[in-house]
Amino acid sequence: MFGADRVHAHEQPAGLFASQEETRYSNRMPRVTEETVEHVARLARLSLSEEERRVFTRQLEEILDYAESIQNLDTTGIDPMSHAGLPGVLRDDTPHDGLDQESVLAVAPDASEGLFRVPRIIQ
């Protein structure tokens, strides 16, 4: 696995002045359990089978192990980069027609009287 070798070649020690938060995380190895995966799946509204839960637990652990390399980088004073573009240019605030209701509702799994219909929420 070529990537892993290269990562080690470029590992940098955590900076002397790394923030407390960074030091705290840099020595911590996540251990993904099936419970973690189950919890995260619930947050993401995914019902997983037992088999899926088992396989994903092992694979997530492997992927996060690989991603541990970034924990040792010194990022002191670096601002997070949230997007790659130039600052967004907003369009003029003038009203214009969007998609019409009929064509939007036409692609819904269940629509009625101009509304999306879902299973009963309040008993």
Next chain:
Amino acid sequence: MTDLWRLNAREISEKVRKREVSAVEVMRAHLSRIEKLEPRIDAFLHVNEHALSRARSIDSAVSRGSVDLPLAGVPAAIKDVLHVANMPTTCASKILRNYVPPFTATCVARLERAGAIILGKTNMDEFAMGSSTENSGYKPTRNPWSAAHVPGGSSGGSAAAVAAQMAPIALGTDTGGSIRQPAAFCGVVGIKPTYGRVSRYGLVAFASSLDQAGPFARTVQDAAVVLAAISGRDDHDATSVERRFPDAHAETDGDARGLRVGVPWEFLKRGVDAGVMTSFREALDQLQACGALLRDVSLPHLAHAVATYYIVATAEASSNLARYDGVRYGRRAEGATDLDQMYGETRDRGFGAEVKRRIILGTFVLSSGYYDAYYLRAQKVRALIRRDFEAAFESCDVIATPTTPSPAFKIGEKTDDPLKMYLEDVFTVPANLAGLPGLSIPCGLSAGLPVGLQLMSRWFDESMLLRAGHAFERLTEHHLRRPPL
């Protein structure tokens, strides 16, 4: 002429505008080519049944004197992640089976305005997540050079269609290499434009800070014409900007004299296939022979690009894919008695394994207790990677790497090991993280399979890529090789 499918886009457009051939004849040639080869390649998910009638209207527009159509009558294959009104968009996912969008993506509309005709929608990895097109919820696509090998991904159908001459041009999308990697595997040209160059309106979102649509073609000049047609500001996408090319043809007229080519040798030391490395070194020699100057550049944080990418991209994906809840569009699992069960079963049955894996990973790195250690930290490393590029471009005009560490792999070879699949993207993800433009161009064969040369340039400096790519094509014959079909 019976072999109209052999023509490049520029040749087709010129002949159609001069009325030497009709758009209808061109379309017929491509449709019969698809009929002949599609059973072997499986590049398409949908073929446009109105393509011929659209060709007729191009012919009549030309006969009425419309000459301002740089892509007059040129058939174009569209990755099934871009909307074309009244044609299905599935993103190769079962959750969108039979979904027909009520609007057209801006880049597709612009392609049509330039005279192109939509041939159909091409196969891909589900929601553009994958590097082999094996994650399609419908079928795998085969590499035109070898049926046992993948075409790359996620835009594998578009790359295979262009390589097999079923379409002269195609659109794909590139979030971490999804245009450049399949272009390399199939031996065609692919461009990932600068983030903001092409509107993402009508592009089904995977990772919004990384996604960008771009062209596939068999020559750099064809890719340039397509890129010029689809670029520019669109009020429907606040990240898009107006940086049009003055003239797509002029952009590719230069040579490579004085071009400073940076090579990050430290990054290429290990893990690159010997055949790929031989082709890459030859390509550098050829660039040097036509006047380019080689420089060693340092990009120390690139070693962390794959890890950074898979944190950032999955985090954004987990948020973007929350919309598939079976309420407003797509398929809903039947028989649920309450809302939570309906959501859970709709998503469990509708999404394939890779999409679920990425949603789980993305939700994990954003979840309470892990956000700072993973997501926030990855965003900071992303800034370090961008800074590396800024420094490197002080001393060079383009940066060259192989597009991929190895040529196309076998179907089934990496499906059980997601991490191994992710490492395929090691040379392509840096451009997405930094927002840079990247070009992949054929530069040889390794064991009979195509090898790609990747060039990256400064933000919005696609002209430099086109100039370098075209100079390379004029010196070599790699782009003239066709798969044995």
